[in-house]
Amino acid sequence: MKHTLTVMRYNLSDSLRPTAIFFSIYTAFVLLNALLSYLIPGGNTVGSDLAILIFLFVCGVVGFRYNFFFAMANNISRRDFFLGTALSGLLPSIGSAAVMIVINRLISLFYPMPTLYTLCFERERLVFGPDGIAIVAQSAGKEALTLLMSFLFLAVLGFSIYLVGFFISALFYRMNKLLRMTLWIIPWLLVVLLSLLWPTLPQSFTGSVIRFFAAILGITSHSAWPAMGTAMVLALLLTFCGWLLTRRAVLKK
Numbered sequence: 001m002k003h004t005l006t007v008m009r010y011n012l013s014d015s016l017r018p019t020a021i022f023f024s025i026y027t028a029f030v031l032l033n034a035l036l037s038y039l040i041p042g043g044n045t046v047g048s049d050l051a052i053l054i055f056l057f058v059c060g061v062v063g064f065r066y067n068f069f070f071a072m073a074n075n076i077s078r079r080d081f082f083l084g085t086a087l088s089g090l091l092p093s094i095g096s097a098a099v100m101i102v103i104n105r106l107i108s109l110f111y112p113m114p115t116l117y118t119l120c121f122e123r124e125r126l127v128f129g130p131d132g133i134a135i136v137a138q139s140a141g142k143e144a145l146t147l148l149m150s151f152l153f154l155a156v157l158g159f160s161i162y163l164v165g166f167f168i169s170a171l172f173y174r175m176n177k178l179l180r181m182t183l184w185i186i187p188w189l190l191v192v193l194l195s196l197l198w199p200t201l202p203q204s205f206t207g208s209v210i211r212f213f214a215a216i217l218g219i220t221s222h223s224a225w226p227a228m229g230t231a232m233v234l235a236l237l238l239t240f241c242g243w244l245l246t247r248r249a250v251l252k253k
Contacts, residue, residue, distance in 0.1 A: 003076045007084025011067060012091060015059060019092065022055050023099060030103055030113075049116035049154060052096045056158040060089060060165025064173055068249065082246045086239055089162030097155035101147055115150040121224050122146065149224055156228040160235035167238040170245045 029051070063085050071081035100115075107113040172180055198206065211220070218226040 003080035004084040004087070007067070007071060007076060007081055008088050010070065011063065011085060011088035015088075015092065018059075023096075026051055026055075027103060030107060049100060052100055052154065053158055053161050056089065056093060056096065056162045057165040059092060060162040060167075061169045063088065063162075063166050064169035068173070068246075078247050078249070082243055086163060086166060086242075089159055089166070093155050093158035093162060096158055097151045100154055101151050104150070105147075115146070115154075117150040117153040117224060118146060120153075120227075121149075121218065121222055153224045153228060157231055160231035163235040163239045163242075167242040167245075170242040170249070174245050174249060 067085055068081065070076075071078075071084075076084075104113050104115055171183075175183065214220045216226055216230045218224055
């Protein structure tokens with residue numbers, strides 16, 4: 001446990017400066033976007049939360065190789081390295097979600113800024129302008145609950161995406177160049193193949209698939225809990241696969 005906490009402290013201290021730079025740029029971008037949205041009709045501040053998710057994904061991707069060298073050089077077991085690195089995404093995810101809520105509230109004092117949770121699960125609280133683009137959040141008397149769910153949704157989703165990035169980093173570390181290139185190509189081939197075959201599949205099958213994904217993503221129930229549960233289950237499953245890759249990983253130059 002001591003070595004696990006050591007790895008966590010090292011990872012967190014190493015990420016302080018990039019995190020500070022990111023949130024400085026993020027805050028400046030959101031403020032500029034809000035100003036332009038106010039000055040230019042049809043503008044909006046929608047989608048800025050996605051930048052935080054992308055940042056956490058990148059943190060997970062870069063969290064394996066160099067930290068693995070550090071752990072092995074300091075006689076830290078693979079188990080402690082794995083747990084420490086995986087859990088290193090927990091505090092940034094919670095902190096990022098908290099900072100997002102603060103920025104959202106500050107911007108909302110001057111211009112409406114719906115959160116990702118509101119856009120996904122509380123669209124009835126939104127009003128679209130005549131141009132169909134501008135979005136204005138309604139006041140439904142449950143701002144505190146919305147802020148809490150926005151915080152939980154972004155924190156859970158961010159931590160899940162961090163773990164997915166960590167798994168991808170471990171997977172690429174174990175692969176050679178040919179397998180890496182193949183892994184990049186396969187998803188695109190699957191997308192093209194699925195887009196071609198989807199119209200030819202029976203409607204009973206495609207309808208069942210759509211209903212299944214609508215249920216596990218909370219679209220059917222209009223609730224964020226199924227989506228958060230699905231994200232964490234998928235992330236934990238990939239994390240377990242990442243552990244299987246880590247336990248036999250060897251140092252590479």
